[in-house]
Amino acid sequence: MCSRSFLLCVLGIIAVVNGKPMLSLSLITLRKVDSLIEISGHLHNTGQFLVFRADREAKIRVNITGGPLAYHYQFEEIYIHYGMDDGHGSEHRINNYAFPAEIQVYGFNAELYHNMSEAQHKSQGLVAISLMVQLGETLNPELQIITSVFNKVIYRGDTAPVRYLSLKSLLPDTTGYMTYEGSTTHPGCWETAVWLILNKPIYITARELYALRKLMQGPSTTPKAPLGNNSRPLQGLHYRTVRTNIDFAKRGNAKCPSMAQDMHYRDDFFLPANTWRDDGSLSHNVV
Numbered sequence: 001m002c003s004r005s006f007l008l009c010v011l012g013i014i015a016v017v018n019g020k021p022m023l024s025l026s027l028i029t030l031r032k033v034d035s036l037i038e039i040s041g042h043l044h045n046t047g048q049f050l051v052f053r054a055d056r057e058a059k060i061r062v063n064i065t066g067g068p069l070a071y072h073y074q075f076e077e078i079y080i081h082y083g084m085d086d087g088h089g090s091e092h093r094i095n096n097y098a099f100p101a102e103i104q105v106y107g108f109n110a111e112l113y114h115n116m117s118e119a120q121h122k123s124q125g126l127v128a129i130s131l132m133v134q135l136g137e138t139l140n141p142e143l144q145i146i147t148s149v150f151n152k153v154i155y156r157g158d159t160a161p162v163r164y165l166s167l168k169s170l171l172p173d174t175t176g177y178m179t180y181e182g183s184t185t186h187p188g189c190w191e192t193a194v195w196l197i198l199n200k201p202i203y204i205t206a207r208e209l210y211a212l213r214k215l216m217q218g219p220s221t222t223p224k225a226p227l228g229n230n231s232r233p234l235q236g237l238h239y240r241t242v243r244t245n246i247d248f249a250k251r252g253n254a255k256c257p258s259m260a261q262d263m264h265y266r267d268d269f270f271l272p273a274n275t276w277r278d279d280g281s282l283s284h285n286v287v
């Protein structure tokens with residue numbers, strides 16, 4: 001991907017005047033999900049991916065609105081992509097840095113379509129919110145609800161109930177994101193998703209990553225290869241517009257030390273998984 005010039009393209013898109021962006025996208029808000037709203041569903045090992053799906057009969061709908069979204073979307077599923085080592089795993093890269101895992105929260109356009117299967121191949125059909133997952137010492141408590149059943153979905157076809165997951169609590173504490181229109185990274189690869197890449201990671205521990213890497217592609221009789229390393233290869237930007245509400249012009253404090261928990265992607269920090277340096281560029285997995 002292009003390096004420093006990419007930062008300039010981003011700034012060009014949000015029309016920076018005198019160091020201030022003229023067009024600033026408002027933060028994404030999950031309006032229906034005040035921390036009290038919890039969803040239940042199942043975690044599935046499909047043999048290709050690890051997917052959480054909300055129970056269809058559930059009465060509670062999680063509404064995803066705001067930010068760059070022109071419609072309201074209904075939460076449907078979460079994909080977990082991860083690497084077999086800490087240096088690989090995420091499908092998006094930040095400054096060419098791959099995180100050990102990436103969690104993708106998908107919703108479908110509930111204003112125009114009836115359900116995910118109808119929406120996924122239709123215009124403006126999907127929203128995909130990407131959470132980069134970093135190796136840390138304290139696990140995100142909401143993520144723990146999912147990681148606690150990893151040992152029940154070791155083989156293809158295994159499924160395990162997951163209860164009382166708060167989507168809002170799973171999201172990192174940031175209002176910053178990058179957004180572009182792209183495709184799903186699982187088959188069909190439909191060009192129908194509005195992507196939002198949040199500007200802070202969430203954390204997973206080495207212990208949970210270890211459990212994740214035990215999952216297999218096959219059934220218990222023929223487990224085949226591990227399920228990990230299931231990220232789609234990095235794709236070119238193909239002249240897509242990537243927009244952001246991150247103020248890249250405000251780089252004054254980029255050199256200040258900070259707590260790892262307070263990390264933003266644009267800053268320079270020591271990271272445990274591998275070395276990640278901000279050279280002012282961003283790479284994206286865009287189809």
Ligand SMILES: *[C@@H]1O[C@H](CO)[C@@H](O)[C@H](O)[C@H]1NC(C)=O
Nearest residue numbers: 031032061063064065072073
């Ligand atoms: C989702 O949010 C939009 C915008 O606030 C609202 O108009 C719509 O009724 C909500 N849908 C549900 C199912 O809550």
Ligand SMILES: *[C@@H]1O[C@H](CO)[C@@H](O)[C@H](O)[C@H]1NC(C)=O
Nearest residue numbers: 056113114115116117118119
């Ligand atoms: C999705 O909605 C379409 C259109 O209403 C319908 O034909 C289809 O059966 C629905 N699929 C599922 C899985 O509910």
Ligand SMILES: *[C@@H]1O[C@H](CO)[C@@H](O)[C@H](O)[C@H]1NC(C)=O
Nearest residue numbers: 083084085087088226228229
């Ligand atoms: C996972 O992918 C990485 C990067 O392509 C590669 O170096 C590594 O050997 C792979 N590991 C396994 C177990 O396939």
